[in-house]
Amino acid sequence: GQNIDQPTEMTATEGAIVQINCTYQTSGFNGLFWYQQHAGEAPTFLSYNVLDGLEEKGRFSSFLSRSKGYSYLLLKELQMKDSASYLCAVIDSNYQLIWGAGTKLIIKP
Amino acid sequence: DGGITQSPKYLFRKEGQNVTLSCEQNLNHDAMYWYRQDPGQGLRLIYYSQIVNDFQKGDIAEGYSVSREKKESFPLTVTSAQKNPTAFYLCASSIEGTGINEQFFGPGTRLTVL
Numbered sequence: 001g002q003n004i005d006q007p008t009e010m011t012a013t014e015g016a017i018v019q020i021n022c023t024y025q026t027s028g029f030n031g032l033f034w035y036q037q038h039a040g041e042a043p044t045f046l047s048y049n050v051l052d053g054l055e056e057k058g059r060f061s062s063f064l065s066r067s068k069g070y071s072y073l074l075l076k077e078l079q080m081k082d083s084a085s086y087l088c089a090v091i092d093s094n095y096q097l098i099w100g101a102g103t104k105l106i107i108k109p
Numbered sequence: 110d111g112g113i114t115q116s117p118k119y120l121f122r123k124e125g126q127n128v129t130l131s132c133e134q135n136l137n138h139d140a141m142y143w144y145r146q147d148p149g150q151g152l153r154l155i156y157y158s159q160i161v162n163d164f165q166k167g168d169i170a171e172g173y174s175v176s177r178e179k180k181e182s183f184p185l186t187v188t189s190a191q192k193n194p195t196a197f198y199l200c201a202s203s204i205e206g207t208g209i210n211e212q213f214f215g216p217g218t219r220l221t222v223l
Contacts, residue, residue: 004151031209042113042199042214043152050209087151091209099144099151 002026004100006088011106012078020073020086020103028093034062034073035087037102043087046073075105083107111136113215115200120220122194130185130218132200138213140206141183145169146197146217155198158183159206187220194222 004024012018024032031050035043049055049064049071061074073086085102092098113134122128134141140159144152154167158177172191177183183202187194198218203210 008149033211040197040217040219042216044214045211048209048211089152095207095209096154097212099153101149101151 002090002092002098004088004090004098006086006100006103008101009104009106011108012075014078014080014107014109016078017074017076018078018105020075020105022071022073022088022100024069024071024088024090024098024100026090026092026098029066030091030093030095032062032064032071032091033087033089033097034071035089037085037087039084046086078107080107080109113200113202113213115198115215115218118216118218120218122220122222124222125189127189128187128194128220130187130198130200130220132183132185132215133181134183134202134213134215135181136202136213137180138202138204139180140203140210141177142201142203142212143167143173143175143183143185144199144201146199152199155185157206194220196220 006022034046037043047062054063059076064071085104087102088100090098116131142157143155156175158164174186200215201212203212
């Protein structure tokens with residue numbers, strides 16, 4: 001079966017750095033997305049990785065290791081507005097998106 | 110402004126009634142999708158459409174139906190056959206349904222069946 005694992009919930013402090021991990025076992029791999037979703041709202045695109053390595057985009061960075069079936073999202077200089085759920089999604093060999101359950105990130109002052 | 114709209118944001122229905130959720134996009138995207146989101150679970154695909162007048166079942170299509178008569182519109186009907194319809198429903202679209210394309214999401218409809 002296909003499976004994506006993320007921690008259910010994480011807590012961090014405003015101004016700090018947090019790393020949200022995602023591990024996957026899927027039938028094939030054609031890339032990995034990270035989305036942000038505020039409570040009761042639509043998910044919004046953060047990043048896409050298909051090659052190994054780190055992609056940096058402002059305060060957010062995403063890392064991929066295909067050999068380990070592993071990705072992480074790194075958030076720096078945390079702000080209160082970063083409190084949200086972060087969804088990891090993998091594109092399988094049939095170009096279907098497989099979604100993780102999401103990690104709820106709580107930012108404390 | 111281009112985007113995806115879903116209406117209504119909150120919907121209440123009595124058990125046994127069919128209900129139709131609206132999804133409209135003006136992004137000129139070929140592909141559209143319906144997902145269901147339950148607490149503690151990932152997005153689950155209900156139906157998707159790669160082109161007008163064509164659609165395919167996703168992982169949890171039972172108790173749902175769709176139509177794609179226009180490129181802009183992809184309504185979802187939750188029928189009385191759906192055993193546990195209370196959930197948050199998200200509609201999304203992408204430029205095309207094949208290959209690797211970012212999906213853009215509507216604001217969602219929270220359906221509560223009483």
